[in-house]
Amino acid sequence: MKRSILFPITIALILCAAPLLIAAAKVGDAAPDFTATASSGKTYRLSSNLGKYVVLEWHNNGCPYVGKQYNSGNMQRLQKEWTAKGVVWLTILSSAPGKQGYVTASEENGYLEKMHAAPTAALLDPTGEIGHLYDAKTSPQMVVINPQGIVIYDGAIDDKPTTDLADVPGATNYVNLALEEAMAGKKIETPATRPYGCSVKYSDSAH
Amino acid sequence: MPPPKNSLTDERRIQTKMRMCVRCLGSAATLVLGLILFAHATSAQTQPTATSAPIPHGTVELVAENQWIAPAHDFLLGLRFKLEKGWHIYWVNPGDSGEPPRIDWKLPAGISAKAIEWPTPERLGTSSIVDYGYQDDVMLIVPMHADPNVAQPAPAQFAAQLKVLVCREMCIPGKAQVSLALPIKSQPPPPDHGNSTLFATARQSLPRPAPASWKFKLSEQKDSFTLVGILGRQISNAVFFPLDESRVNNSASQKVVPAATGFAMTLPKSDQLLKPIARLRGVLVLSADRAYTIDVPVSKPAVLKN
Structure with a gap:
């Protein structure tokens, strides 16, 4: 009997909540806050970085588009360059257990060392919670958040949606552009692009 | 690997x-x-000599519709992909992830290639990430033209350097070199029965231009477009594939409301669409064998989103 009363209420609650749940971060909106454990074991909370620029980088070490950025040394160069200027760089691993790109904390630490990667932290997101919060579609999708906590860029790392290492040198890097323009007090000319790459390997992903 | x-x-x-x-x-x-x-x-x-080349989890072959080509005539070549079960390649707009095949032609003097004719794709993926592509066997037709002064009598050597991303759970980039030699004769060729069937099948999978009697209207709301189609009869099922990326939210469901004379369809906007657009181009699929290309202007002056 109880169930027959609660059931419609539950359905109504789900229906009301659904639009809120699927409304992910958009350029111009406040960046949704999250807390995550890094491969180093430390806990990171996005909102504790207010006052700084933050870059979110979706990562999957088996994705050839990610491989293009890391094997060319481009991603590491960006990480070093921007963290040296005070930017907080968070690499996010949203692959579900059993899917491509899923790693344990120690495996990720080994990868960071081997690749000479230098993000502020590599955040483990095996449930895909942060990924869904930002509606991350691909690796390497990139998000830039300004010191006021507003998303100012969301999309591709650059304008060459290929897996060719040879395409890195001539590419226009959208993360660089957004950070440079924002820091110079200019309007972001390209605030959103199609985030090319491999689909994020969420637990429900089939491709 | x-x-x-x-x-x-x-x-x-x-x-x-x-x-x-x-x-x-x-x-x-x-x-x-x-x-x-x-x-x-x-x-x-x-005889035309074609070669099949391996790509990750499949093969690709360059084929011709006819046995030879003639000066001052159009002809068709095709890139025929055969993929292992579960693996896919991408449409010209790949959707949320992936990348379409890219062809770099090496053509004989006097021969020019036109744009790829893309078959109607299918929606691939899950609730949160949706791609547009092809599984199993698919052929990309490439129309070609031979100039009147194309060199005779040597066979024309066609070669294509292909880059293709093949995905299932994961994605593997592949490269392939395919080639084909076709004789040049002064008379246009008779239909080649083997390949004419192949090309006829491939042509059936191409979207056709929407009949001129059909009318479409596209209105814009804050977060979505509404596509109204007047086709002279009730339409209950329709799927829209946007030709240009970052216009329509690929993974959002497309709500179709049947009307006596057609349908109204809600197409949620892409999060990446921050500027107004003048038109929306794409492929409208009404059933498995009825797909149409449409190009609809946004009906009222676009208003800048905040």
Whole structure:
């Protein structure tokens, strides 16, 4: 009997909540806050970085588009360059257990060392919670958040949606552009692009 | 891991084997093999010779609709992909992830290639990430034109350097080199029965231009477009594939409301669409064998989103 009363209420609650749940971060909106454990074991909370620029980088070490950025040394160069200027760089691993790109904390630490990667932290997101919060579609999708906590860029790392290492040198890097323009007090000319790459390997992903 | 690159064609492999044999065999065998090689070379002058090349989890082959080409005539070539079960390649707009195949042609003087004719894709993926592409067997038709002064009588050598991303759970980039030799004759070719069926099937999978009697209207709301189609009869099922990226939210469901004369369809906007657009182009699929290209202007002056 109880169930027959609660059931419609539950359905109504789900229906009301659904639009809120699927409304992910958009350029111009406040960046949704999250807390995550890094491969180093430390806990990171996005909102504790207010006052700084933050870059979110979706990562999957088996994705050839990610491989293009890391094997060319481009991603590491960006990480070093921007963290040296005070930017907080968070690499996010949203692959579900059993899917491509899923790693344990120690495996990720080994990868960071081997690749000479230098993000502020590599955040483990095996449930895909942060990924869904930002509606991350691909690796390497990139998000830039300004010191006021507003998303100012969301999309591709650059304008060459290929897996060719040879395409890195001539590419226009959208993360660089957004950070440079924002820091110079200019309007972001390209605030959103199609985030090319491999689909994020969420637990429900089939491709 | 991608399979090892193997640019050796079947034909070359056979010829290489033959050359190796020739060295170690006696003169009688040499004569026999010589005759086979001669016969092979002779047939190559009249029959198109195509090669199939490996790509990750599949093969690709360059094929021609007809047996030869003629000056001042259009003709069709096709890139025929055969993929292992579960693997897919991408449409010209790949959707949320992935990348379409790219062809770099090496064509004989006097021959020009037109744009790829993309078959109607299918929606691939899950609730949160949706791509547009092809599984199993698919052929990309490429229309070609031969100038009046195209060189005769030597066979025309076509080659294509192909880059293709093949995905299932994961994605593997592949490269392939495919080639084809076609004789040039002054008279246009008769239909080649083997390949005409292949090309007829491929043509059926292409979207057709929407009939001129059909009317479409596109209105814009803050977060979505509404596409109204007036087709003269009720439409209950329709799927829209946006030709240009970052216009329509790929993974959002497309709500179709049937009307007596057609339908109204809600197309949620892409999060990446921050500027107004003048038109929306794409493929409207009404059923498995009825797909239409449409190009609809946004009906009222677009208003800048905040």
